[in-house]
Amino acid sequence: MEDLLQTIGICFLAGFMSLMLKEKSPTISLLLTVCAAAVLITQLFFSIQLVIGMVQRFSDYLPSMDLYIGTLVKVLGIAFISETSSHLLKGVDQHLLSTIVEWTGKIFILIIALPIFYELLQRMLTLLPGTL
Amino acid sequence: MAMDVDTLFKIAGVGLVVALLYTVLEQVGKRDFAQWLAFFGFLYVLFMVLQALDTFFTTIRSVFMFYQ
Numbered sequence: 001m002e003d004l005l006q007t008i009g010i011c012f013l014a015g016f017m018s019l020m021l022k023e024k025s026p027t028i029s030l031l032l033t034v035c036a037a038a039v040l041i042t043q044l045f046f047s048i049q050l051v052i053g054m055v056q057r058f059s060d061y062l063p064s065m066d067l068y069i070g071t072l073v074k075v076l077g078i079a080f081i082s083e084t085s086s087h088l089l090k091g092v093d094q095h096l097l098s099t100i101v102e103w104t105g106k107i108f109i110l111i112i113a114l115p116i117f118y119e120l121l122q123r124m125l126t127l128l129p130g131t132l
Numbered sequence: 133m134a135m136d137v138d139t140l141f142k143i144a145g146v147g148l149v150v151a152l153l154y155t156v157l158e159q160v161g162k163r164d165f166a167q168w169l170a171f172f173g174f175l176y177v178l179f180m181v182l183q184a185l186d187t188f189f190t191t192i193r194s195v196f197m198f199y200q
Contacts, residue, residue: 010137017144024151025170031177032143038184039136045191052195077196081189 003047007040030092037091041084048080071116075109082106139184143177150174 014036021029052073059069082105089098150173157166 010140013137014140017140017147021144021147021151024154025147025173027174028143028147028150028177031174031181032140032147035143035177035181035184036140038181038188039139042184042188042191043136045195049195073196077192080196081192084188 003043007043010036010040033091034088037084037088052076068116071112075113078105078109078112082108136184139180143180146173146177 014032018029018032018036021032055069055073059066062069082101086098086101086105089095089101150170154166154170157163157169
C-alpha cells in the first residue's frame with residue numbers, strides 16, 4: 001500500500017513539475033514525464049518479479065510444462081516492454097513510431113509463441129481418428 | 133522500494149534554469165547563445181532520460197529471463 005501511494009505521489013509530483021515547465025521549455029517537460037514513467041515502471045518490476053517467481057513455482061509442480069511457462073513469461077515480457085514503450089512514445093506525441101513498436105511486439109510474440117500452437121495442433125491431430 | 137526521485141528533481145531544476153537563462157539571454161539580445169543553451173540543456177536531460185530507459189530495459193530483460 002505504501003508503494004502504491006508513493007508511486008501515485010511521485011506521479012503527481014512529476015505531473016506538476018512538468019506542467020510548470022511546459023510554458024517555457026516544452027521539450028524538457030516532455031522528457032521529465034518520460035523519465036518519471038521509466039523510473040516508476042523500473043521500480044514496479046521489483047513487484048512483478050514476485051509474481052514471476054510464483055509462476056515459476058507453478059512450473060515446479062508441472063515439470064513437463066517448464067518450456068511453456070518459460071515461453072509464457074517471455075511473451076509477458078515482450079508484451080510489457082512493447083506496450084510501455086509504445087505508450088512512452090505516445091507520450092512524446094510520436095503516434096506513428098508507437099504503432100510500429102506495437103506491431104513489432106505483436107510479431108515477436110507470434111514468433112515466440114507459434115511453436116506452442118504448432119505443438120497444440122499436432123496433439124489435436126493425434127486425437128482425430130484416421131490422421132495418424 | 134527506494135524511488136529514484138532525484139533524477140526527476142534534477143531534470144525539473146535543469147529545465148527551470150534553462151528556461152530562466154533563455155529568457156534572460158533573449159532579453160539581452162543574445163538569441164544565438166540562448167538557442168545553444170536550450171539545445172545543450174535538452175541534451176543533458178536527454179542523457180538522464182536515456183540512462184533511466186537503459187535501467188528499465190535491463191531490468192525487464194533480467195526479470196523476464198531473456199538472458200537464459
